[in-house]
Amino acid sequence: MSVMMPTRRMMIGAVASAAIVSGLPVAAETSGVPSSRWDDLLSRWQEAVREAEEYRAGAYQPSWDRIEEQCGPCPGTSFSSTARNGHTVTIRMKHADFDEWRESFVWGREAAPVCDTFDRWIASRTAAEARPAHRAISDRMHFLWEAVDRAEEALMSFSAPHASALAVKVGIALEGGMTDEDIRSDHRAALLADVAAIAGQSNVSP
Incomplete structure (x- = not known):
């Protein structure tokens, strides 16, 4: 039983990163990795984020707001x-x-x-x-969040073909203000590999 609305810190960073992406210039390939596949993965991730955020704002948040209004704030202990x-x-x-x-x-x-x-x-x-209407909304929200996770994982595991792509991956990894200690180890390794490839170096130390 959850006594407060579940939060999704990832959505804050994802939405922010998606907004940043739209302002990035189209870059030429600098790492030898084809950019067409990256563009496809990026588009899928952006669409997953958009769909999840629209559902959160239009259905999920209002459902929790109704519960908050009905039950009132959590009393003290x-x-x-x-x-x-x-x-x-x-x-x-x-x-x-x-x-x-x-x-x-x-x-x-x-x-x-x-x-x-x-x-x-x-x-x-x-x-x-536990009401069926709220459970259905909650289940749909978690399904959309999982879709964002899958799209993000595919994007982060794909080698960045250019500096703009690397900037996107860094934005996702930092998730709107996370510290270095919070970056997943596999994401950190992927980012370092991208930096090395784009910089033309054999390795980059963390």
């Missing part, structure tokens, strides 16, 4: 208690420990209402997410 000396302490509970908090001789009176409210929200949210 903390409560405050004031001792006789006037000192107030705030305690944050873990959902897995609710039963223990409810049965607590010291904290049960304050904890139980908070636990009950949160459990009612969980039940409402679970029921809303």
